Amino acid sequence: MTSTAARPDDVKSPGSVADPRRTSWPVLVVFLVPALAIYVGLTAYPAFRTIYDSFFTIEGLDATFVGLDNYRALMSDETFWVAVRNTFVWSFIAPVLDVSTGLLLALALYAGVPFARFLRVAWFTPVLLSYVVVAILWMWIYNYDWGILNEVLRAVGLGALASSWLGDPNLALGALIVTHAWKWAGFNMVVCLAAIHSLPREVLEAADLDNCGWGAKLRHVIVPMLRPTLLNLYILAFIGKMKIFDLVWIMTGGGPLWATETVSTYVYKRAFNWNTFDLGYPSAIAAVWFGVVCAAVVILNRVLASKDRLEY
Amino acid sequence: MRWGRFGCAVAAAALSIGCMGPALAQPAQINMWSNWPDEPAKKDWVSARVKEFEAANPQCAVKLSFIPKADIYTQAKSAVRTGQAPDIFYLEPDQPEFLAGGFLEPLDSYIDLAGLEDWAKPAWTSKGKVYGLPVEAYTVELYYNKDLVKKVGVDVPANFQLTQAQFTDLVKKGVAAGITPISQGVGDRPFPGGLVLYEALLRKLGPEDYGKLLDGTLSYKDPRVIEVMDWVKGLVDAGAYPKSFSTLKLGESHFYFYNTPGSLTFPDPSWFTGRAFAPPESGGMPANFPLGIMQFPAMDGGKCPECKTLAVAGSFVMYSKSKNKDCAGALLKSMATRDNGTKWMEQVSLQTGLASDPSKIKSAHADYFAELNARNKGVKYFFGTPLFHYRAKCAETYTQVMNNAFPAGLISVQDAADKMNAACFKG
Numbered sequence: 001m002t003s004t005a006a007r008p009d010d011v012k013s014p015g016s017v018a019d020p021r022r023t024s025w026p027v028l029v030v031f032l033v034p035a036l037a038i039y040v041g042l043t044a045y046p047a048f049r050t051i052y053d054s055f056f057t058i059e060g061l062d063a064t065f066v067g068l069d070n071y072r073a074l075m076s077d078e079t080f081w082v083a084v085r086n087t088f089v090w091s092f093i094a095p096v097l098d099v100s101t102g103l104l105l106a107l108a109l110y111a112g113v114p115f116a117r118f119l120r121v122a123w124f125t126p127v128l129l130s131y132v133v134v135a136i137l138w139m140w141i142y143n144y145d146w147g148i149l150n151e152v153l154r155a156v157g158l159g160a161l162a163s164s165w166l167g168d169p170n171l172a173l174g175a176l177i178v179t180h181a182w183k184w185a186g187f188n189m190v191v192c193l194a195a196i197h198s199l200p201r202e203v204l205e206a207a208d209l210d211n212c213g214w215g216a217k218l219r220h221v222i223v224p225m226l227r228p229t230l231l232n233l234y235i236l237a238f239i240g241k242m243k244i245f246d247l248v249w250i251m252t253g254g255g256p257l258w259a260t261e262t263v264s265t266y267v268y269k270r271a272f273n274w275n276t277f278d279l280g281y282p283s284a285i286a287a288v289w290f291g292v293v294c295a296a297v298v299i300l301n302r303v304l305a306s307k308d309r310l311e312y
Numbered sequence: 313m314r315w316g317r318f319g320c321a322v323a324a325a326a327l328s329i330g331c332m333g334p335a336l337a338q339p340a341q342i343n344m345w346s347n348w349p350d351e352p353a354k355k356d357w358v359s360a361r362v363k364e365f366e367a368a369n370p371q372c373a374v375k376l377s378f379i380p381k382a383d384i385y386t387q388a389k390s391a392v393r394t395g396q397a398p399d400i401f402y403l404e405p406d407q408p409e410f411l412a413g414g415f416l417e418p419l420d421s422y423i424d425l426a427g428l429e430d431w432a433k434p435a436w437t438s439k440g441k442v443y444g445l446p447v448e449a450y451t452v453e454l455y456y457n458k459d460l461v462k463k464v465g466v467d468v469p470a471n472f473q474l475t476q477a478q479f480t481d482l483v484k485k486g487v488a489a490g491i492t493p494i495s496q497g498v499g500d501r502p503f504p505g506g507l508v509l510y511e512a513l514l515r516k517l518g519p520e521d522y523g524k525l526l527d528g529t530l531s532y533k534d535p536r537v538i539e540v541m542d543w544v545k546g547l548v549d550a551g552a553y554p555k556s557f558s559t560l561k562l563g564e565s566h567f568y569f570y571n572t573p574g575s576l577t578f579p580d581p582s583w584f585t586g587r588a589f590a591p592p593e594s595g596g597m598p599a600n601f602p603l604g605i606m607q608f609p610a611m612d613g614g615k616c617p618e619c620k621t622l623a624v625a626g627s628f629v630m631y632s633k634s635k636n637k638d639c640a641g642a643l644l645k646s647m648a649t650r651d652n653g654t655k656w657m658e659q660v661s662l663q664t665g666l667a668s669d670p671s672k673i674k675s676a677h678a679d680y681f682a683e684l685n686a687r688n689k690g691v692k693y694f695f696g697t698p699l700f701h702y703r704a705k706c707a708e709t710y711t712q713v714m715n716n717a718f719p720a721g722l723i724s725v726q727d728a729a730d731k732m733n734a735a736c737f738k739g
Binding site for chain 1: 385386413557705713720
């Protein structure tokens, strides 16, 4: 029989098998290598290769070093700046719509609207649809001639407001933002609903005892207590929208007149629709945008998370 | 001992397989990507050529896939770089980067060049070599509904060409009658919105100056260009195009013209037939549709009213790194014959860059062909649409401005000319 009490001279150096939090190098390697290999092969290498390629002009199979030329050209590329503006509008404004819609739906369910079980499923369903399906569905809804939106407007005597929602540069970006919010509202609703249900019951009951109405309870109790959740959702939505591509590509292709061009659609156009095989310039756009997204997340983290620790 | 026996057995098996080699030899497989998954006549023509080739060449097997054009381009652009591209794939001459990148194999040593029309060869010729098999060719035509045009009170003259004023009158009468004058949509294509404008510019400027406009040596601020743009802007403002112009897809614009709600005219390349002559239940033109073809209007003081755009579109090319160039070359050779050109015209009712013999064509659409031939008699061709000439930023600006925003009435003549000059003018 051996004693389980460790004597001082039995204490092993870090990394030895005696430390329950440590294991031997071979075991560490076995567990780490697959994950590291996937990370290096599918994330780190493509990212570094993109940055590397951005210093070259690549024609066919030949690469010519051009230093910072691609970055200089980018600074004077009007379309790039339009795409940046559109992406920022989408990324900063649309998450407010997404999160507030999700919160409202969650509150409706929490308040016990009729058919709550059905509505919960119905509102969440768009999250399960692919962007392709969502895009086609909303292209039908927005169709000028027979789309349901214009048909409803005409039916209620507001035919003058019927518009080419995706064909008018002043409306197209907004139309896409609404579509995107519709798709993700259910996700935000589920997260908000879970957060509402986890709020301390005694606080809500105390508010009730103080004759606090629904509006006041929402404003002074529920929303402040949900703040960390709402901020997390905002930042998640923000990151997703900085990379938005599929919905735009299917519904408008970045048009009309670049009104819905985003950085991602522009990178794709430069890489695949530009009568060239050059990946240098699109790599420069991607590299710049990678930096912008990282910087924006860090800034948002600092600004919004001064009191609440964010997790995403 | 056991391993020794096993080794002997393996060796015997290997020997016997070696002896049976010729009997078990698999045909070399080549991959071929074709466009036209949704155009039955073209699809049938390609499938038939491949089947004939396989029957005559048992040493070669062809894995044929029909993929939408945009997907072919996207996939091929990645695949050619990694050596994964199909041996033969669909390409149009407006994608010159494949040739410039060295990804296409010259076909001179594989096919009989006499099987191609002389006017079609330049579309695929570079440094004296021919790189593509120009199967599909087209002219830009102005189709119209004879009954509706008559109904709004416009008589098409004997030469089938309205004047500028008469065409404006047609548009206005159509709008007044509640009939869309021009069915056109740019929801899924980068070119249809520019058809009326650029055909008008060709007739106004003549082939020489129009060529200069497209190669960037003539400004969009040229008074003649502005005059034509002003005229088209007038048509747009009068309501020439459908309200759903920006989102209407090419297939939908076909349906819009010959079905619901119906329009007076439909400018379209002559590949119109690919969709229109599909069975009506598949979205094709109704059997009794009163289809007519007129010339695009003659411009006031125009240099070349008889001009018309001719272009090569769907073609097949061979990948320069193909591992089965013999089979791929043999397949292309078997396609490039006068007989096959004639069959294409017969089955697809569309021009071809392959040599053909029109006298042998027996088609259910003989009347259509006769009318198309009549509208192309005595015309002076200009080779290539704007996107055949424009590249990169200039092509993108054309797509956004001249294809979409200008005919949609979203932008003024001056702004459109400024944007095109900024992207395309080299002066």
